[in-house]
Amino acid sequence: MAKDKTDLLQGTLDMLILKALQLQPMHGFGISVRIRQISEDVLRVEQGSLYPALYRLEEQGWITSDWGISENNRKAKFYEITKLGRKQLANETANWERLSLAVNQVLGAKLKDLG
Amino acid sequence: MPKIKSVFTRLRRVIGRRSFEREMAEEMQFHVEAETERLIAHGESPATAHRRAKAMFGSIDARTEEVRDARLGANLTVLGRDLRFGVRSLMKAPAFTSIALLTLALGVGVNTSMFSILDALLFHRAPYPESDQLIRVFRTTPTMQDAPHSPANYVDLRDRTKSFSHLAAYARTSVNHAEPGQPAEQLQMLAVSGNFFAALGVSPELGRSLTPEDDQPDNDDVVVITHAFWQQRFAADPSILGQSIRLDGELIHIVGIMPAGFEDPMLWGSISGWKPLSFAADDLEARGSNWLSMLGRLSPEATVAMAHAEMNSHCAALALVHPATNSETGMNLIPFVRSTQDKMVRLLTLFAMGLATCVLLIACVNLANLFFARNVLRTREHAIRAALGASRIRLIWHSLAESLVLALGGGGLGLLIAAWVNAALSSHSFWGDQPSALAIDWRIAGFAFAAALLAAVIFGLLPAVLSSRTDVNGALKQSGRGTTSVAHARLRHGLIIAEVALALILLTGAGFFMRGLDRFVDRDVGWQTDDLLTARLSLPETKYPDNAAIQVFYDRLESRLAALPGVEGVSLSRTLPFYGFGWGQYYIVEGHPPLKAGTEPMRDVNLVTPDYFSTMGIAIVEGRPFQPADAEGPTPTIISASMAHSLWPGESAIGKRIAHPRQPDKWQEIVGIVQDVKFASNLDSSGERFQTYRPLASNPPRSFSIAMKCAVPPATLVESVRQIIAELDPELPVAEINPASRIVRNNTANFALIGKVLIGFALLGLTLAAIGLYGVVSGHVAQRTNEIGIRMALGAQWRDVLVLILSQGLQLTLVGTAIGSVGAWTVARILQSLLPALPPAEPIIAGAITGLLLATTLIACWLPARRATAVDPIVALRDE
Numbered sequence: 001m002a003k004d005k006t007d008l009l010q011g012t013l014d015m016l017i018l019k020a021l022q023l024q025p026m027h028g029f030g031i032s033v034r035i036r037q038i039s040e041d042v043l044r045v046e047q048g049s050l051y052p053a054l055y056r057l058e059e060q061g062w063i064t065s066d067w068g069i070s071e072n073n074r075k076a077k078f079y080e081i082t083k084l085g086r087k088q089l090a091n092e093t094a095n096w097e098r099l100s101l102a103v104n105q106v107l108g109a110k111l112k113d114l115g
Numbered sequence: 116m117p118k119i120k121s122v123f124t125r126l127r128r129v130i131g132r133r134s135f136e137r138e139m140a141e142e143m144q145f146h147v148e149a150e151t152e153r154l155i156a157h158g159e160s161p162a163t164a165h166r167r168a169k170a171m172f173g174s175i176d177a178r179t180e181e182v183r184d185a186r187l188g189a190n191l192t193v194l195g196r197d198l199r200f201g202v203r204s205l206m207k208a209p210a211f212t213s214i215a216l217l218t219l220a221l222g223v224g225v226n227t228s229m230f231s232i233l234d235a236l237l238f239h240r241a242p243y244p245e246s247d248q249l250i251r252v253f254r255t256t257p258t259m260q261d262a263p264h265s266p267a268n269y270v271d272l273r274d275r276t277k278s279f280s281h282l283a284a285y286a287r288t289s290v291n292h293a294e295p296g297q298p299a300e301q302l303q304m305l306a307v308s309g310n311f312f313a314a315l316g317v318s319p320e321l322g323r324s325l326t327p328e329d330d331q332p333d334n335d336d337v338v339v340i341t342h343a344f345w346q347q348r349f350a351a352d353p354s355i356l357g358q359s360i361r362l363d364g365e366l367i368h369i370v371g372i373m374p375a376g377f378e379d380p381m382l383w384g385s386i387s388g389w390k391p392l393s394f395a396a397d398d399l400e401a402r403g404s405n406w407l408s409m410l411g412r413l414s415p416e417a418t419v420a421m422a423h424a425e426m427n428s429h430c431a432a433l434a435l436v437h438p439a440t441n442s443e444t445g446m447n448l449i450p451f452v453r454s455t456q457d458k459m460v461r462l463l464t465l466f467a468m469g470l471a472t473c474v475l476l477i478a479c480v481n482l483a484n485l486f487f488a489r490n491v492l493r494t495r496e497h498a499i500r501a502a503l504g505a506s507r508i509r510l511i512w513h514s515l516a517e518s519l520v521l522a523l524g525g526g527g528l529g530l531l532i533a534a535w536v537n538a539a540l541s542s543h544s545f546w547g548d549q550p551s552a553l554a555i556d557w558r559i560a561g562f563a564f565a566a567a568l569l570a571a572v573i574f575g576l577l578p579a580v581l582s583s584r585t586d587v588n589g590a591l592k593q594s595g596r597g598t599t600s601v602a603h604a605r606l607r608h609g610l611i612i613a614e615v616a617l618a619l620i621l622l623t624g625a626g627f628f629m630r631g632l633d634r635f636v637d638r639d640v641g642w643q644t645d646d647l648l649t650a651r652l653s654l655p656e657t658k659y660p661d662n663a664a665i666q667v668f669y670d671r672l673e674s675r676l677a678a679l680p681g682v683e684g685v686s687l688s689r690t691l692p693f694y695g696f697g698w699g700q701y702y703i704v705e706g707h708p709p710l711k712a713g714t715e716p717m718r719d720v721n722l723v724t725p726d727y728f729s730t731m732g733i734a735i736v737e738g739r740p741f742q743p744a745d746a747e748g749p750t751p752t753i754i755s756a757s758m759a760h761s762l763w764p765g766e767s768a769i770g771k772r773i774a775h776p777r778q779p780d781k782w783q784e785i786v787g788i789v790q791d792v793k794f795a796s797n798l799d800s801s802g803e804r805f806q807t808y809r810p811l812a813s814n815p816p817r818s819f820s821i822a823m824k825c826a827v828p829p830a831t832l833v834e835s836v837r838q839i840i841a842e843l844d845p846e847l848p849v850a851e852i853n854p855a856s857r858i859v860r861n862n863t864a865n866f867a868l869i870g871k872v873l874i875g876f877a878l879l880g881l882t883l884a885a886i887g888l889y890g891v892v893s894g895h896v897a898q899r900t901n902e903i904g905i906r907m908a909l910g911a912q913w914r915d916v917l918v919l920i921l922s923q924g925l926q927l928t929l930v931g932t933a934i935g936s937v938g939a940w941t942v943a944r945i946l947q948s949l950l951p952a953l954p955p956a957e958p959i960i961a962g963a964i965t966g967l968l969l970a971t972t973l974i975a976c977w978l979p980a981r982r983a984t985a986v987d988p989i990v991a992l993r994d995e
Contacts, residue, residue, distance in 0.1 A: 027145065027149075028145075028146055029145065029146045029149040030149075032146075033153070048173065048178060048181055049181075051139075051142075051182050052181045052182050070145070070149070074148070075141070075145070076142070076145050076149075077138070077141075077142045
């Protein structure tokens with residue numbers, strides 16, 4: 001099971017959760033499915049990290065939660081991104097792009113030199 | 116809006132912890148079900164789908180635990196739950212819990228009561244308003260820092276001072292209280308100047324206190340009595356005010372009663388009342404006659420330094436006018452409360468405090484060891500919980516909760532123990548001759564409680580933090596009873612060594628003190644305290660106005676007492692050598708080069724009747740005792756053997772002459788040399804002045820001691836002696852009538868009490884150390900059960916196993932003993948410097964103490980070692 005799993009960097013999970021919630025409110029299970037889908041099964045959220053992360057994000061005021069009815073008519077807890085959360089997501093996304101660009105450049109350069 | 120909602124959510128979580136947990140479980144349940152449905156949709160069978168979904172999600176408990184961790188620190192309710200958890204897990208380990216509680220309780224309890232005693236002795240507050248403004252004023256001379264004042268100097272200083280709002284004088288005095296038809300009694304009182312009560316600032320309970328009008332010579336027939344005396348003697352009858360009692364044969368009016376506690380015996384000794392201190396005209400002439408104590412209340416704007424400077428300047432001015440009596444004197448100002456404390460009791464209390472700290476340290480070390488042992492045994496449990504998802508913080512937090520529960524329980528028990536110890540000590544300790552109350556100070560109790568909390572938290576957390584570093588996989592793979600690192604073991608061994616060393620120091624300190632005290636009481640003092648009955652009398656001036664009258668009484672008393680059946684010898688003397696001679700004189704030696712005035716040496720002088728030496732059993736080394744004829748003409752003197760040796764080495768001192776420097780023509784011829792005596796009750800001084808004697812008849816004192824050598828037990832003669840004295844003078848009270856040996860015992864009673872407390876401490880420390888050692892060796896055995904089983908299966912005999920286990924415990928003990936010996940030696944040296952008169956303990960005592968320690972530790976090691984030999988190899992090996 002761990003073969004195709006890529007470990008998430010500290011703090012990246014928060015960003016992914018906020019991203020998943022950007023379009024619509026979702027329950028915890030939905031968030032985990034969504035992250036797997038978007039990442040084409042590369043990223044798999046450990047259940048052990050998901051719920052503490054949700055709690056943390058709620059404490060920070062980036063998401064809120066409320067009980068609602070799921071797509072198959074069951075009571076479920078839905079999470080919704082807040083205004084503060086969207087701002088945070090924008091900041092994190094910008095940071096991430098800068099970082100990944102830099103990392104890509106370094107890795108690309110190395111490959112070229114070796115090639 | 117979201118903000119308000121978020122606040123509401125948080126509030127709901129803090130209040131509704133239970134519903135939050137339920138919601139959490141519900142949410143996770145939903146997650147698993149949704150996953151199952153997704154898998155079914157992907158074509159799995161419902162059963163497989165459900166199993167896979169659960170496997171993917173993992174344990175709901177572990178998830179819940181993780182969310183709880185995330186909540187930690189944000190949620191106060193966690194504390195309450197974890198405390199409950201702590202109580203539950205402690206109750207599952209009753210042995211650990213009770214030993215830890217006991218250790219904490221004893222450590223806290225003993226130290227609280229020790230600190231209470233220290234507080235009572237060292238930080239005693241006078242029961243007077245703004246008592247920090249009360250200052251004792253002493254006179255200084257080239258040789259003394261605490262000399263008294265003469266009435267003339269007192270009056271001058273009182274009239275000149277600006278920095279004291281009241282400057283009072285007082286002196287202890289004893290008066291004979293005798294009513295017709297009643298047995299006479301001797302009362303201790305303070306003679307005080309008229310402004311004394313104004314200086315202390317306390318109003319009387321009934322009537323009035325003394326005022327400056329009362330200390331005039333023809334107006335001083337009044338007295339103020341203590342609340343205690345009023346209750347005991349007059350059954351608290353308020354009509355006693357204005358009535359008169361007969362003191363020293365005169366009618367004196369009771370004008371006031373002071374409130375209870377005003378006469379604080381710790382500050383003043385025990386007294387029954389206050390009478391005016393009036394000065395006759397000739398008192399004010401004799402500027403060189405110093406006998407007054409001085410006490411002042413600083414005026415609001417003055418400081419001690421200002422008052423000191425002012426008093427010194429008055430002193431210098433007086434010295435210019437009266438150079439003969441006042442030159443080379445100065446003033447020494449000491450806060451009142453501090454001035455009355457016995458220096459030696461203070462030092463001894465500090466000594467006892469030091470030993471009490473040892474007990475606290477041992478208790479702490481024990482606690483640390485207990486927690487270590489518990490954590491080692493729980494490594495596996497912790498590893499399992501960690502594997503189930505409990506975080507490191509969570510495990511440490513649980514240890515902390517346990518520590519808190521223990522500290523609260525142990526601290527509470529400790530306060531109970533402190534209350535009990537204080538009650539027990541109160542009934543056995545005395546200031547003067549009154550029992551003293553030792554109350555628990557709540558500040559001290561709070562401090563001790565905080566100390567318990569701190570100790571439990573530190574020693575509870577330290578092992579938990581260390582063991583939380585344990586590698587989970589390693590701990591689980593290991594099939595033993597748990598793991599322990601080398602550093603961990605070394606730390607525990609270090610703690611045991613420290614414990615043994617501290618116990619040895621404690622035992623030695625207490626043992627040396629007690630043994631020294633025993634030897635002090637039983638030592639050869641150079642006079643016979645056994646078979647000796649002693650008493651003191653004070654002849655009032657009104658009835659015995661001159662030397663002739665006093666001498667007549669002496670002669671009648673001596674012959675009546677000597678005729679008593681069972682009495683072998685009677686002597687009268689100015690004093691008896693319990694504390695010291697209490698009187699010294701300067702002397703010059705005939706034929707020696709003259710010395711500068713004021714630099715002459717001093718000798719102790721006692722005035723004695725001719726039979727004194729035979730009655731007291733003091734050996735005459737050379738020459739003769741006094742004879743009745745010695746009272747006339749130039750009076751001779753008798754000196755001690757050490758004085759004779761030192762002044763006339765190698766030749767006889769008999770026939771040599773000494774004199775007082777101010778009476779250089781009145782030579783006193785040495786007619787006898789007697790053995791030196793030691794002061795039987797005095798632990799402080801080893802008596803550095805030379806002892807000399809002069810005939811009692813040469814200067815008959817009103818206040819004197821009786822000594823009777825008895826052929827029967829001295830206590831049986833007490834009533835006959837009282838009767839004889841009552842027949843000679845019915846108004847004369849007998850004070851301190853007691854066998855000499857009992858007086859010596861009573862005088863050292865407080866020291867004996869301190870000694871007993873110390874012995875109690877030491878045994879407590881020893882027990883704690885033994886428990887600690889037992890715990891460590893037990894843990895050791897438990898951990899090595901497998902190894903022992905294998906050894907035995909391979910043919911090791913029980914003896915080998917015993918040696919294996921014993922040797923480790925004994926190694927630690929021996930190292931601890933070696934380190935402790937150094938500490939013990941230091942403690943013995945400190946004790947010796949505190950109490951120079953205390954005979955040093957014999958080396959065999961040190962040996963016996965070390966033996967006791969080794970025997971105790973041997974038992975503590977042997978019990979678990981024997982258990983190890985009983986290990987059944989089959990069971991031990993199966994116990995995987």
